[in-house]
Amino acid sequence: MTLMSSWVESANSADTDFPLNNLPYGVFSTNSLEARCGVAIGDQILDMAALEEAGIIILSEDPVFDVPYWNDVMEMGPETWRALRNRLTELLQTDASEQALVAPHLVPMEDAYLHMPMVVSEYTDFYAGRHHATNVGTMFRGAENALPPNWLHIPIGYNGRASTVVVSGTDITRPNGQLKAPDADVPGFGPCKRLDIELEMGAIVGTSTEMGQPVTTAEADEMIFGYVILNDWSARDIQAWEYQPLGPFQAKAFATSISPWIVTKEALEPFRTSTPERDFELLPYLQEPGPMLYDIDLSVIIQPDGGEQEVIARTNYKEMYYSSAQQLAHHASSGCAMNAGDLLGSGTISGAEKDQRGSLLELSWGGKEPITLQDGTSRSFIEDGDTMILTGHAQGDGFRIGFGACVGKIAPAVSFP
Amino acid sequence: MTLMSSWVESANSADTDFPLNNLPYGVFSTNSLEARCGVAIGDQILDMAALEEAGIIILSEDPVFDVPYWNDVMEMGPETWRALRNRLTELLQTDASEQALVAPHLVPMEDAYLHMPMVVSEYTDFYAGRHHATNVGTMFRGAENALPPNWLHIPIGYNGRASTVVVSGTDITRPNGQLKAPDADVPGFGPCKRLDIELEMGAIVGTSTEMGQPVTTAEADEMIFGYVILNDWSARDIQAWEYQPLGPFQAKAFATSISPWIVTKEALEPFRTSTPERDFELLPYLQEPGPMLYDIDLSVIIQPDGGEQEVIARTNYKEMYYSSAQQLAHHASSGCAMNAGDLLGSGTISGAEKDQRGSLLELSWGGKEPITLQDGTSRSFIEDGDTMILTGHAQGDGFRIGFGACVGKIAPAVSFP
Numbered sequence: 001m002t003l004m005s006s007w008v009e010s011a012n013s014a015d016t017d018f019p020l021n022n023l024p025y026g027v028f029s030t031n032s033l034e035a036r037c038g039v040a041i042g043d044q045i046l047d048m049a050a051l052e053e054a055g056i057i058i059l060s061e062d063p064v065f066d067v068p069y070w071n072d073v074m075e076m077g078p079e080t081w082r083a084l085r086n087r088l089t090e091l092l093q094t095d096a097s098e099q100a101l102v103a104p105h106l107v108p109m110e111d112a113y114l115h116m117p118m119v120v121s122e123y124t125d126f127y128a129g130r131h132h133a134t135n136v137g138t139m140f141r142g143a144e145n146a147l148p149p150n151w152l153h154i155p156i157g158y159n160g161r162a163s164t165v166v167v168s169g170t171d172i173t174r175p176n177g178q179l180k181a182p183d184a185d186v187p188g189f190g191p192c193k194r195l196d197i198e199l200e201m202g203a204i205v206g207t208s209t210e211m212g213q214p215v216t217t218a219e220a221d222e223m224i225f226g227y228v229i230l231n232d233w234s235a236r237d238i239q240a241w242e243y244q245p246l247g248p249f250q251a252k253a254f255a256t257s258i259s260p261w262i263v264t265k266e267a268l269e270p271f272r273t274s275t276p277e278r279d280f281e282l283l284p285y286l287q288e289p290g291p292m293l294y295d296i297d298l299s300v301i302i303q304p305d306g307g308e309q310e311v312i313a314r315t316n317y318k319e320m321y322y323s324s325a326q327q328l329a330h331h332a333s334s335g336c337a338m339n340a341g342d343l344l345g346s347g348t349i350s351g352a353e354k355d356q357r358g359s360l361l362e363l364s365w366g367g368k369e370p371i372t373l374q375d376g377t378s379r380s381f382i383e384d385g386d387t388m389i390l391t392g393h394a395q396g397d398g399f400r401i402g403f404g405a406c407v408g409k410i411a412p413a414v415s416f417p
Numbered sequence: 418m419t420l421m422s423s424w425v426e427s428a429n430s431a432d433t434d435f436p437l438n439n440l441p442y443g444v445f446s447t448n449s450l451e452a453r454c455g456v457a458i459g460d461q462i463l464d465m466a467a468l469e470e471a472g473i474i475i476l477s478e479d480p481v482f483d484v485p486y487w488n489d490v491m492e493m494g495p496e497t498w499r500a501l502r503n504r505l506t507e508l509l510q511t512d513a514s515e516q517a518l519v520a521p522h523l524v525p526m527e528d529a530y531l532h533m534p535m536v537v538s539e540y541t542d543f544y545a546g547r548h549h550a551t552n553v554g555t556m557f558r559g560a561e562n563a564l565p566p567n568w569l570h571i572p573i574g575y576n577g578r579a580s581t582v583v584v585s586g587t588d589i590t591r592p593n594g595q596l597k598a599p600d601a602d603v604p605g606f607g608p609c610k611r612l613d614i615e616l617e618m619g620a621i622v623g624t625s626t627e628m629g630q631p632v633t634t635a636e637a638d639e640m641i642f643g644y645v646i647l648n649d650w651s652a653r654d655i656q657a658w659e660y661q662p663l664g665p666f667q668a669k670a671f672a673t674s675i676s677p678w679i680v681t682k683e684a685l686e687p688f689r690t691s692t693p694e695r696d697f698e699l700l701p702y703l704q705e706p707g708p709m710l711y712d713i714d715l716s717v718i719i720q721p722d723g724g725e726q727e728v729i730a731r732t733n734y735k736e737m738y739y740s741s742a743q744q745l746a747h748h749a750s751s752g753c754a755m756n757a758g759d760l761l762g763s764g765t766i767s768g769a770e771k772d773q774r775g776s777l778l779e780l781s782w783g784g785k786e787p788i789t790l791q792d793g794t795s796r797s798f799i800e801d802g803d804t805m806i807l808t809g810h811a812q813g814d815g816f817r818i819g820f821g822a823c824v825g826k827i828a829p830a831v832s833f834p
Contacts, residue, residue: 122539122579127663148661153604154595158663159576159670162539163754164628173629175751178571178700187570189700189750211581211672212590214833238751244565246544246575247664253576253753255628283595283606285833333606334592334655335831336670337580414752416631416702 001270003399005094008106010042017393017402018042023088024261024403025226027068028112035068035115040261040404041092044106051105056098057087069119070262074206074225074340081206081225085266114260116167117228118204121341123160123256124331125200125232127151128322128347130276135350135362152279155286155322155330157344160232161253165343167260168406174384174413175254177238187241191413194236194367195382198348199300199358199390201317202230202258203324205342212335217288220328223338226262227324229298229390229406230345233257236361236381256345259390259406267401271295271394273318275326282326285333292323296403298349298392300358305385307375315351315358317392322347384412418687420816422511425523427459434810434819435459440505441678441820442643444485445529452485452532457678457821458509461523468522473515474504486536487679491623491642491757498623498642502683531677533584534645535621538758540577540673541748542617542649544568545739545764547693552767552779569696572703572739572747574761577649578670582760584677585823591801591830592671594655604658608830611653611784612799615765616717616775616807618734619647619675620741622759629752634705637745640755643679644741646715646807646823647762650674653778653798673762676807676823684818688712688811690735692743699743702750709740713820715766715809717775722802724792732768732775734809739764801829 004020005012011019018024018040028045029035036049048065051057057065059080064072073080091102127133130147133156137146150156166172174195180187206225209215215223232252239251272291296317303309322330324344332338350357357363360381364370367380382388387409393402421437422429428436435441435457445462446452453466465482468474474482476497481489490497508519544550547564550573554563567573583589591612597604623642626632632640649669656668689708713734720726739747741761749755767774774780777798781787784797799805804826810819 150595150597150604150658150661154659156659156663157666159578159666161576161753163756163759164752166628173752176631177751178567180567186697187567187700189702211583212831214593214831235751241567242571242573243662243664244567245660245664246573247660247662249574249576250747250751250753253748254751280603283604285606330667331670334594334652334667334671335581335590336578336667339580342580414629414631416750 002397006041006092007094007096007099008042008044008092010044014398015400016042017400017404019399020089020092021396021399022263022267022401023085024263024267025070026117026261027115029115030107030111037065037070039088043109045109045112047105047107054101056101059084068115070117071119071341077207078222081264082266085264114167114169117260117262118341120162120165120343121339123162123165123343124157125160125345126155126157126322126327126347128155128320128327129349130321131319131350131352132348132358132362135357139366155327157327158247160256160345164254165256165258168257170257170408171411172233172255172408173411175235175238176413176416177235177250178241179237180241192235192238195410196234196236196360197300197388198232198234199298199315200230200232200348201296201346202228203344204228204262205328205338205344206340208340209332209338211337213332215329215332217286217292217325217329221292221325223328224265224324226264227268228262229259229392229403231257231388231390231406231408232345257406257408259403261404263401263403268294268394270396271401275323276321285329286326288323288326292325293318293320294394296392296394298390301389301391302373302379303387303389304373304375304377309389310374312371313355313357313363315349315356317349319349319351320346382410384410386410419814423458423509424511424513424516425459425461425509427461431815432817433459434817434821436816437506437509438813438816439680439684439818440502441680441684442487443534443678444532446532447524447528454482454487456505460526462526462529464522464524473518476501485532487534488536488758494624495639498681499683502681531584531586534677534679535758537579537582537760538756540579540582540760541574542577542762543572543574543739543744543764545572545737545744546766547738548736548767548769549765549775549779552774556783572744574744575664577673577762581671582673582675585674587674587825588828589650589672589825590828592652592655593830593833594652594667595658596654597658609652609655612827613651613653613777614717614805615649615651616715616732617647617649617765618713618763619645620761621645621679622745622755622761623757625757626749626755628754630749632746632749634703634709634742634746638709638742640745641682641741643681644685645679646676646809646820648674648805648807648823648825649762674823674825676820678821680818680820685711685811687813692740693738702746703743705740705743709742710735710737711811713809713811715807718806718808719790719796720804720806721790721792721794726806727791729788730772730774730780732766732773734766736766736768737763799827801827803827
């Protein structure tokens with residue numbers, strides 16, 4: 001597949017995140033427009049509520065685009081998703097017959113505020129990157145016991161907190177929590193000292209299942225509406241003290257950031273790739289009938305307060321051991337009902353090399369090997385004022401399917417009552 | 418406090434769960450009425466949507482009772498909650514001047530179907546019963562290491578799954594999952610063989626906090642709208658294989674049952690009691706300015722298919738080491754935003770004695786000491802066709818504040834695609 005040509009000129013560049021091949025879904029507002037659904041095209045946003053009001057795109061009798069979320073569209077199902085994408089392509093391609101009708105409903109991206117693209121029903125985070133799990137396991141349990149015995153058989157996951165999933169650009173306040181130094185008798189309470197990112201992809205569930213209804217991996221793949229980049233902010237010191245025996249809780253609950261544009265599964269179709277060879281054959285309910293992972297280049301960038309941006313890691317989504325479809329099939333396997341707007345974090349994505357690691361915990365090897373930045377300062381973990389920027393795109397032939405950026409700047413901890 | 422007298426005669430019995438002192442909030446429908454808010458009084462339900470339509474109770478310009486959830490009322494805050502309770506008491510007390518206006522809006526409970534009383538925003542489950550944690554820890558790690566080192570300092574919790582919280586009476590399908598026998602090399606997949614209950618109370622958060630906003634225990638106590646009985650159904654064998662290192666996931670995700678009536682904090686006011694003496698002083702953010710636990714008698718009943726009900730355990734909510742207010746203050750301490758409709762499971766409530774244990778895991782000591790039922794059969798865990806019934810009430814002087822029952826019957830596992 002090559003670049004599809006659009007009458008929106010900025011969409012025809014080889015390095016735009018948002019060519020006509022992409023058409024990701026977001027929510028925006030401007031100084032004069034209330035938050036509503038929009039589609040990114042080049043450096044513009046197509047105002048879907050206006051298109052709907054003008055009768056140019058109609059999905060149902062009741063309007064679905066004049067609201068600040070895509071959940072209603074998700075619930076309409078894959079046939080509607082494909083029809084919508086086809087219609088958008090028809091309207092935006094070069095020589096589109098309706099160009100004059102559509103053009104007035106483009107809003108320059110630079111004039112827009114971006115919001116959460118959906119209401120997050122529930123948020124689940126997985127642990128499906130083999131290099132990440134091996135690195136963390138080696139640090140905490142030694143190289144001999146790096147991977148837990150279940151890891152190669154089951155997509156390990158836990159429920160996260162939906163109420164603090166925020167859109168890129170939202171400042172992240174350093175969390176407070178219980179901390180206990182290894183040599184202390186009792187814990188204290190105060191600001192996290194080992195604040196970290198986790199570079200992940202987020203899969204957005206688009207259609208629902210009933211309680212008690214399992215799904216195959218093929219059905220799970222069909223249920224996924226699209227993907228975002230996700231930063232599962234983590235307080236390593238809070239986590240170390242709290243996580244036995246029931247897993248991470250407040251160490252993760254304070255914030256999770258996502259990139260503002262939902263890149264649809266259709267846009268990513270040319271970039272499908274298979275999960276890796278297995279040490280153990282997976283149980284039948286987890287086996288995939290075809291490639292369900294994607295080749296997406298990812299970068300971690302740090303920007304110290306007032307300083308320059310600097311790439312500190314590069315990796316790829318195809319490093320994952322389990323796909324989102326496998327994770328979703330596992331999630332529903334017990335009879336757990338899944339809903340439109342459920343967000344599934346992939347787990348931290350690290351590659352085999354040292355500069356391919358998706359967390360500072362791994363990059364600084366638990367703080368023992370701080371990384372040195374271009375400004376001469378070093379980092380084991382994130383400092384107040386640092387901005388963390390996660391970016392990603394799938395590289396096509398002369399075009400790319402970009403996700404935009406997932407950005408968060410760290411504000412100091414609040415003082416406690 | 419003694420029994421408050423009502424013109425609804427059935428509410429004046431010493432053994433009704435629902436005297437005028439109680440006034441719990443639920444959602445009901447009948448063959449002719451759509452699901453709506455109702456208040457239990459004796460063997461009747463007061464139709465709140467009808468009272469609102471008749472102008473007898475008005476909380477706001479827009480109707481709030483003609484919907485199948487109490488979340489809108491919760492969000493109005495504690496002053497409205499108190500005003501509503503005062504108005505209901507005025508309308509239902511003996512010699513109420515408006516009796517003739519109200520009486521037509523009573524619906525016999527036996528004609529009603531009960532539904533979930535609220536939309537569950539998110540569900541968090543804690544692990545705050547000392548006897549339970551000690552029993553489980555002793556079974557899995559030995560008596561020397563029964564309580565994890567953090568347990569006496571921090572209310573251990575994890576995020577559960579909101580999409581499968583169901584109202585009492587909903588059948589529970591035995592979950593499937595990955596199971597690995599200790600001597601097996603690899604896991605298999607199939608129906609859970611160690612299905613269990615967890616007897617808990619559920620606290621319902623009524624007002625919200627912003628992301629980044631901590632609350633004191635006093636503020637947390639004020640935020641709680643009411644309590645239900647909760648059964649955190651658990652698949653012990655699925656849990657054993659999956660839970661390291663990130664905690665329980667599919668072992669708990671298939672179902673959680675709650676009793677249908679939200680018993681308000683105001684109704685429980687006379688039964689406040691303090692959390693126990695501490696081995697370690699709690700950190701300041703967890704200290705309570707007054708008693709925040711409640712004296713509530715609880716029972717676990719089993720009813721084999723076609724057989725008789727039999728009490729297998731009795732305990733009390735006052736056994737908890739941490740109150741719901743402490744749990745909520747801890748939950749918000751990291752900056753985690755809390756919302757109206759959030760459900761906080763207390764953790765399994767067990768007493769010191771063998772017949773005071775709130776799970777079959779403890780009652781049968783991991784299956785090593787099966788309990789014998791009156792019908793001559795024995796149970797280590799729950800069998801298909803068994804109905805598990807959790808009940809509870811606070812005992813006053815000649816009256817009780819009852820919760821009704823939290824009931825679930827086990828249906829066989831579904832066969833897998």
